[in-house]
Amino acid sequence: MKILSASHIRDLDKYTIQNEPISSLELMERASLSFVEWLINKFDKINKTIVFCAIGNNGGDGLAISRLLLEREYQVQTFILHDAKSNPTDVEINLKRLKKIILVQDIYNETDIPDIDSDSIVIDAIFGSGLSRPITGIAAQVVHSINQSKATVVAVDIPSGLYVDTYNPNTTIIEADFTVSFQLPKLSFLLPQNARYVGEWHITDIGLHADAIEKARTSYYYTDASIVKSLVKKRDKFSHKGTFGHALLVGGSYGKMGAAILATRSCLRSGIGLLSIHIPACGYEILQTSAPEAMAMVDKEEKLISDIDIPDLTKYTAIGIGPGIGTASQTAEGFKRLLEQASKPLVIDADGLNLLSEHKEWLTLLPEESILTPHPKEFERLAGKTANEYERLDVLKKFCSDYKVNVVLKGAHTAVANAVGDIYFNSTGNPGMATGGSGDVLTGIITSLVAQSYQPFKAAVLGVYFHGLAGDKAAASKGYTALIASDIIDCLPQAFIEFGL
Ligand SMILES: NC(=O)C1=CN([C@@H]2O[C@H](COP(=O)(O)OP(=O)(O)OC[C@H]3O[C@@H](n4cnc5c(N)ncnc54)[C@H](O)[C@@H]3O)[C@@H](O)[C@H]2O)[C@@H](O)CC1
Numbered sequence: 001m002k003i004l005s006a007s008h009i010r011d012l013d014k015y016t017i018q019n020e021p022i023s024s025l026e027l028m029e030r031a032s033l034s035f036v037e038w039l040i041n042k043f044d045k046i047n048k049t050i051v052f053c054a055i056g057n058n059g060g061d062g063l064a065i066s067r068l069l070l071e072r073e074y075q076v077q078t079f080i081l082h083d084a085k086s087n088p089t090d091v092e093i094n095l096k097r098l099k100k101i102i103l104v105q106d107i108y109n110e111t112d113i114p115d116i117d118s119d120s121i122v123i124d125a126i127f128g129s130g131l132s133r134p135i136t137g138i139a140a141q142v143v144h145s146i147n148q149s150k151a152t153v154v155a156v157d158i159p160s161g162l163y164v165d166t167y168n169p170n171t172t173i174i175e176a177d178f179t180v181s182f183q184l185p186k187l188s189f190l191l192p193q194n195a196r197y198v199g200e201w202h203i204t205d206i207g208l209h210a211d212a213i214e215k216a217r218t219s220y221y222y223t224d225a226s227i228v229k230s231l232v233k234k235r236d237k238f239s240h241k242g243t244f245g246h247a248l249l250v251g252g253s254y255g256k257m258g259a260a261i262l263a264t265r266s267c268l269r270s271g272i273g274l275l276s277i278h279i280p281a282c283g284y285e286i287l288q289t290s291a292p293e294a295m296a297m298v299d300k301e302e303k304l305i306s307d308i309d310i311p312d313l314t315k316y317t318a319i320g321i322g323p324g325i326g327t328a329s330q331t332a333e334g335f336k337r338l339l340e341q342a343s344k345p346l347v348i349d350a351d352g353l354n355l356l357s358e359h360k361e362w363l364t365l366l367p368e369e370s371i372l373t374p375h376p377k378e379f380e381r382l383a384g385k386t387a388n389e390y391e392r393l394d395v396l397k398k399f400c401s402d403y404k405v406n407v408v409l410k411g412a413h414t415a416v417a418n419a420v421g422d423i424y425f426n427s428t429g430n431p432g433m434a435t436g437g438s439g440d441v442l443t444g445i446i447t448s449l450v451a452q453s454y455q456p457f458k459a460a461v462l463g464v465y466f467h468g469l470a471g472d473k474a475a476a477s478k479g480y481t482a483l484i485a486s487d488i489i490d491c492l493p494q495a496f497i498e499f500g501l
């Protein structure tokens with residue numbers, strides 16, 4: 001799915017109205033109906049809904065939603081905030097329609113704000129995608145009352161106060177339990193700093209024109225099943241193991257062989273033809289017993305990786321380095337030599353990233369299209385601190401463009417960025433995956449896909465998606481608390497099978 005800016009959304013709206021064609025009033029009705037259907041489907045029992053509307057189109061949705069709920073015999077109380085001057089026509093019409101059935105209560109000042117029962121559902125239709133400045137005055141007081149209440153809060157399109165795609169330094173923002181948004185996800189939903197405002201978010205299809213969505217230009221995408229289907233390559237019956245590449249993984253040190261093993265096993269489970277792994281001598285038996293399918297090469301050092309003295313690097317179709325290597329000075333030297341010798345993109349994780357942060361001058365040695373997979377803290381060490389997550393996206397784009405690399409910025413909606421400024425946010429995964437070894441598993445998957453000749457950026461997007469999907473399948477049987485990294489590997493087969501792979 002595409003992620004569009006506030007102005008693109010307005011254009012999409014206009015295009016649909018002109019070309020479907022449909023009146024703006026009808027479009028508002030369709031959006032409101034999709035919200036009501038979601039609401040009724042979600043909650044078995046609805047005691048009472050309290051709808052707060054302002055007088056923009058988001059408020060218009062709220063008025064239409066109130067009427068549609070009343071027609072379905074739900075108990076509804078609707079309040080309208082008189083904050084702005086003039087009402088758009090569609091809002092006027094919806095207000096008149098609603099006033100024929102119930103008394104719509106006005107909010108002019110603080111004493112007009114109702115008490116909010118804890119067992120009610122509050123529908124936030126105060127401001128939507130048209131919000132252009134921080135919320136102040138009576139609207140701010142209403143937002144605070146809603147946030148202080150114990151009621152379940154459902155936001156229409158976007159929590160009031162949040163901007164679609166830019167940072168709002170003002171914190172007068174609705175803290176919704178659920179956000180039901182129209183047609184496409186909004187950038188702000190995907191940034192962890194907004195999780196407390198957005199809650200659990202859902203998208204409803206309101207039939208905005210497909211041609212306009214297709215034509216809209218954006219650099220932000222939400223990696224869903226349809227994007228994944230368009231990127232994966234099926235195996236044909238004449239393929240042999242040479243078709244699926246030969247990967248090299250460099251990992252492990254004394255006490256951290258587990259990281260190398262996890263990357264090895266996930267690489268094997270992601271379709272690699274052949275896998276060699278360079279490990280410290282102490283890891284030889286561990287590796288040969290736990291992953292007999294991989295070929296082991298040992299370092300001259302017993303406990304760590306030093307000289308990654310690999311005769312012919314060109315025979316490997318991808319090289320992954322980092323899991324469990326540590327940051328000892330001999331390892332740093334070996335790592336630097338590998339950077340100098342490698343001509344194909346590298347996949348770099350964990351201590352590989354720490355070594356890069358300690359030696360930023362090595363960043364220019366990275367082969368083009370290499371993939372770096374940092375956590376936010378690791379990224380901060382590489383690229384510097386930012387004031388907020390919107391600014392971090394700009395830094396992410398600049399970093400990728402400066403060094404001509406791909407970065408997988410790990411988090412709840414992992415962001416995969418490339419050198420031309422595209423960012424794909426992932427849709428799979430769960431909190432159970434925040435556990436030791438999960439990142440090593442991801443390194444193995446991405447290395448495997450690059451080795452199978454997926455273009456590195458696509459390999460990263462797909463690797464992140466399948467890693468999350470396998471994690472979701474693991475969580476379905478193990479739950480979030482008990483989930484460990486090996487469970488993700490065990491569920492990779494199911495994740496690939498789901499896409500006919
Ligand atoms: N995008 C779509 O396809 C559709 C959008 N609809 C609804 O329309 C919404 C967007 O409507 P609008 O653009 O009218 O804007 P909003 O309803 O989001 O409200 C903004 C209105 O308040 C004013 N305003 C902005 N910031 C303010 C502030 N801090 N304090 C007071 N007033 C402020 C603006 O001038 C504007 O009139 C969407 O969020 C959605 O709910 C739906 O009705 C139909 C389909």
Ligand SMILES: [K+]
Binds near residue numbers: 158
């Ligand atoms: K809203």
